[in-house]
Amino acid sequence: MRAVTNRTKGALVLLLLLAGFPLLSALPNQLAAVRVAGLSLLWWYGGVAAPVAAWLTAVIWIPGSGAGPGRQ
């Protein structure tokens, strides 16, 4: 069961990264519009942080080619 659970976890993290975007944009007082180093927080998240995090998530969760079921 562990393999299936971890596989689902990876997909769940990717979906949470996607869900983070509307949640961030819904924050009160237009917090997502606050600019950091020229870019708003929302654009930092959706344009840079979330895609890079999605990439890292996929690399961590998808098993290496030599991995057996225990390492899934």
Added chain:
Amino acid sequence: MTSAVGLLGVWLTPAVWFGMSALILDGGPDGLWVGLALVCAPLVALGMGSRPAGPLAEPARPDREPLFNVVILLVTVGVLLWANIILAGDAAAWLGAPRWQGIALTAAAGWLLTAWRGCRRILTPLLLLALIGVSVPLVQAARAVGAGPLGAWERVASAPAFRFPAASRWVTAGRDFRMAGGRAPIAFDEEHRITAPSGGTLRARTVDGNRIADIEWNLTPGQSVTLRPGDQVERTSVLRIRFEAGKRVPGAPQTGIAWAEGRAGDWARRAALLFTILAGALALLRSGAAGPTSRGVAAVVGGGLVVGFLSAQAWAVYSVLGAPDLFLGGVTLERLVELPGLAFAGSPWRRPLQAALLGAGLAGFLASSVALRERLGALDRTGGGEIGYDLGLWAGVFGVAATASLWPVDPWRLTVLALGGAAAALSPAVLWSPPNESPAAATVAGLVGLAVFAALAVAAGLRAGPGGVLLAYPAAVAVPAGAAVLWVARRGARRAKAVE
């Protein structure tokens, strides 16, 4: 097909890349979120498709892929090629060449490549060429405007208004009004004097206090008309028009801040689009795919998607910084095939870089056409992938796609339609394999999903004006319908086993 580059070629077609850029430009954060979904969806699909080996493995794949799956993927590949050929035709028309030339060149190049069996070897060089062809103009644009991507974004997001630059073709020579794209009338929010350099018919709905009037002007060459705030020009107008420099671009966001913050969200519609993209990725990348995805493949695909997404964002920002008139009448994909206007005004590099960009688009299309054919060939396990190189079959596919491309359709909508159709027919069986006792349940589930999808898509087509979320994204209903059929089949098989 396990090659990471092949997966990138299948997913990141030029229509998808330019679509990402156009959506970001058009909707700001809304488009950014769709771009993020286009990055995450294939990674979810690859992760979900990573079947463990050993005792937890899925049932062994049959030697032959069901004919249903092959036909659905063939149609999906055909529609994706169609969307990209339309983009080539639109780009040719936007750059001043006859539309058919862009269509014929692209379709012929794609078909000729099917005759070369070793073409899979040039998949990586083609994608690298596409990347270089986009990167060089981006670097040059950054140098010309004197700002990196963050600085360029800040300048766009701080713009007090989006106005016609003096160097815009809409201001200098004028353009055919039909090039403004879209179907809705173009509404003016400040006074504009528009000129018809060659004359023609201008149809407008004018507002004078509470009185609304539909007026048709037959303009002589060089004659001008003044339109006031609230007036609308109908898309049926047939003429070349010129705008005044420095006036607000009709249809553009009020300010850069408004663009950066985006419009109020219709989250039901966005969720349905996300579902379509996710299920479409599962169908397109995992249906009938051989073996699990390795970490190396995930690293290359993920890296390629992130680079593609970042470059699409940069392209959108530099494009609007150089040519705010891109917003006129709604952003369309082909406008982004032109180099950012102001950044290259008067530059001797303009022509070579424009040629490089068009070359990049063609290289991207050829890479995607090879990858899509290989993807289909991977289903032909007994025939050694022969289906991917059948000259007659692909002559038909490219011929039909090229002929259909003569009628302008939005390439992004067509791409979403292809993903939705594939999702409805194939994704339920990718997520929940049919019971070993009744493998035909997958086909039945696919047929049910496809029937629901087709019924809703036809209903959406018959309905005048925008329909509901489910009509816009029928896969959101069709996939669960197919999954329900599989659930019933699996439950029946379990019960039969328990009785035994």
